[in-house]
Amino acid sequence: MKKEDTVMLISAEGFEFVIDKKAAMVSQTIRNMLTSPGGFSETEHGKVTFPEISTTILEKICQYFYWSLQYASGKETEFHIEPELTLELMMAANYLHT
Amino acid sequence: MMRKAPSLVDLCVHLAIDNVRNLGDVGETDHHLLERILCHCTLDQLMHIENSTADRDLSPVTDKLWKRFFKDSFGEDSFDTVVERMEQRKVTFKWKQLYEAKLKEREEATQKSLDRIKQRYHEEDAKKRTRQVQLCSKVPPSSKKRSFWGGETASNIYNTKSSIMKKSKLEFINSREVKNLAAMKNKVVHKNHSVMSKPKPAVTSRAASSSNNMIKPFRRRF
Numbered sequence: 001m002k003k004e005d006t007v008m009l010i011s012a013e014g015f016e017f018v019i020d021k022k023a024a025m026v027s028q029t030i031r032n033m034l035t036s037p038g039g040f041s042e043t044e045h046g047k048v049t050f051p052e053i054s055t056t057i058l059e060k061i062c063q064y065f066y067w068s069l070q071y072a073s074g075k076e077t078e079f080h081i082e083p084e085l086t087l088e089l090m091m092a093a094n095y096l097h098t
Numbered sequence: 099m100m101r102k103a104p105s106l107v108d109l110c111v112h113l114a115i116d117n118v119r120n121l122g123d124v125g126e127t128d129h130h131l132l133e134r135i136l137c138h139c140t141l142d143q144l145m146h147i148e149n150s151t152a153d154r155d156l157s158p159v160t161d162k163l164w165k166r167f168f169k170d171s172f173g174e175d176s177f178d179t180v181v182e183r184m185e186q187r188k189v190t191f192k193w194k195q196l197y198e199a200k201l202k203e204r205e206e207a208t209q210k211s212l213d214r215i216k217q218r219y220h221e222e223d224a225k226k227r228t229r230q231v232q233l234c235s236k237v238p239p240s241s242k243k244r245s246f247w248g249g250e251t252a253s254n255i256y257n258t259k260s261s262i263m264k265k266s267k268l269e270f271i272n273s274r275e276v277k278n279l280a281a282m283k284n285k286v287v288h289k290n291h292s293v294m295s296k297p298k299p300a301v302t303s304r305a306a307s308s309s310n311n312m313i314k315p316f317r318r319r320f
Contacts, residue, residue, distance in 0.1 A: 064106045071103035079109060083117050087127055090110035094128055098106045 007034065008047040009062065011055040016047075023065035028097035053092050060089055061096065068098075111135060118143055122150035132159045141167045148194065157192050164193035172200055 007024045009017045025031040067079045114135045148156055169177045184190055
């Protein structure tokens with residue numbers, strides 16, 4: 001993966017998730033950050049920190065991004081979510097517009 | 099085929115609806131998300147969620163749900179009465195509070211009825227018991243006069259008004275059979291008495307000996 005095609009998402013605990021830009025753009029919020037001409041500081045370094053999203057949730061969100069791309073390209077599988085993550089994941093997804 | 103994947107928010111909302119019975123504290127979840135989920139709750143589930151989410155007032159979302167629950171639980175008439183009263187007094191209460199108050203009122207009324215019924219049963223029971231034959235601890239003394247054939251005692255004979263009956267009763271008592279049976283009965287009674295009287299001295303002297311450490315009563319002295 002070339003560096004230009006990836007972004008780094010950082011959780012509240014400081015975990016760094018490096019994912020494809022394409023995957024990250026599934027989130028409308030991240031898409032806006034990365035494409036906005038205004039120039040968020042994130043776009044320059046390709047890093048976005050989410051101080052309110054825990055590592056477990058952020059990991060699940062990244063998994064969702066890839067699942068979503070897969071689904072859109074024809075491979076329709078089920079995305080399993082652990083019940084105990086439901087509310088937290090829902091709030092994070094809401095925030096990320098995804 | 100290019101189909102857009104369902105949003106993560108939607109996936110989570112559906113999952114939450116499926117698991118609504120397991121929800122407790124909903125924390126800081128967005129109003130509009132809560133609305134989508136909580137409208138699928140039963141009354142008990144909603145009560146549990148509100149009680150578990152102690153730090154937050156959910157009534158902006160749940161008031162209309164409680165209004166529906168009130169109507170369903172207590173009927174249109176109760177509902178209309180409450181609405182009228184609030185309008186008259188120019189006050190508004192949250193429907194959850196109104197529901198809880200009405201429930202308490204109903205429960206107290208039911209409890210009172212149950213207590214009244216219980217009380218009635220006790221009273222009826224007591225009445226019945228006064229008429230019942232009660233077991234008492236005293237044993238009637240054994241009487242040698244007790245007749246084998248039931249009733250042919252002296253008082254029975256002398257109280258008889260009819261002379262024919264008197265004569266026949268006397269004849270009966272003096273008949274050989276009755277005399278024999280009465281004699282047998284007397285013998286049996288005597289025997290019982292003698293048997294019963296024997297263990298007494300043994301018991302008392304043994305008790306005495308156990309406390310004084312004296313010689314056992316039945317041992318022979320040589």
